[in-house]
Amino acid sequence: GQNIDQPTEMTATEGAIVQINCTYQTSGFNGLFWYQQHAGEAPTFLSYNVLDGLEEKGRFSSFLSRSKGYSYLLLKELQMKDSASYLCAVRDGYGGATNKLIFGTGTLLAVQP
Amino acid sequence: DAGVTQSPTHLIKTRGQQVTLRCSPKSGHDTVSWYQQALGQGPQFIFQYYEEEERQRGNFPDRFSGHQFPNYSSELNVNALLLGDSALYLCASSLVGTGIYEQYFGPGTRLTVT
Numbered sequence: 001g002q003n004i005d006q007p008t009e010m011t012a013t014e015g016a017i018v019q020i021n022c023t024y025q026t027s028g029f030n031g032l033f034w035y036q037q038h039a040g041e042a043p044t045f046l047s048y049n050v051l052d053g054l055e056e057k058g059r060f061s062s063f064l065s066r067s068k069g070y071s072y073l074l075l076k077e078l079q080m081k082d083s084a085s086y087l088c089a090v091r092d093g094y095g096g097a098t099n100k101l102i103f104g105t106g107t108l109l110a111v112q113p
Numbered sequence: 114d115a116g117v118t119q120s121p122t123h124l125i126k127t128r129g130q131q132v133t134l135r136c137s138p139k140s141g142h143d144t145v146s147w148y149q150q151a152l153g154q155g156p157q158f159i160f161q162y163y164e165e166e167e168r169q170r171g172n173f174p175d176r177f178s179g180h181q182f183p184n185y186s187s188e189l190n191v192n193a194l195l196l197g198d199s200a201l202y203l204c205a206s207s208l209v210g211t212g213i214y215e216q217y218f219g220p221g222t223r224l225t226v227t
Contacts, residue, residue, distance in 0.1 A: 031214055043218045101148075101156075105154055105155045106153075106155050
């Protein structure tokens with residue numbers, strides 16, 4: 001079956017660091033994405049991991065362990081505008097012709113002053 | 114550089130009716146995927162179109178159908194609408210064969226079925 005788990009909600013303080021975890025069990029794996037989605041808006045791309053390790057992009061970092069079926073998104077120096085839902089998604093497909101994404105339910109992050 | 118566009122933005126329909134949603138992919142993209150996102154949930158994959166053919170399909174009934182045109186734009190059709198079809202419908206585009214697997218999402222169409 002296809003299963004992606006992430007916490008439903010998290011709360012953090014402005015200026016702090018927060019880690020959002022994601023575990024997955026999927027029939028296929030060809031990369032893991034993190035998207036940010038503000039209420040009522042489309043998801044926007046944050047990061048993509050296909051090999052094990054850490055990918056850093058400014059205040060955002062994402063980690064992947066394929067053997068453990070585990071990823072996390074790390075947000076540093078939190079700002080109020082980071083309050084949003086964070087979606088973990090696995091690319092389930094092989095080759096270049098398929099690009100299906102399987103999403104978790106999302107983690108709603110609330111950043112408090 | 115135009116991003117992914119969708120129309121209409123909002124739509125209200127009655128149970129049993131039919132609806133057509135439209136999507137234009139990001140300039141240069143050739144693949145369109147459709148997702149349904151219920152309130153408080155992650156997007157659920159409906160189907161994907163590439164080279165004007167349905168390439169993959171998620172667990173959605175045949176009431177959901179689609180089409181891709183030669184200019185890569187796409188339509189999502191839903192027949193015999195149910196209350197449970199109320200959701201945000203997202204279109205995402207990508208480019209096959211480049212090794213760039215990011216999907217760009219449009220703003221979505223909010224469908225309400227009464």
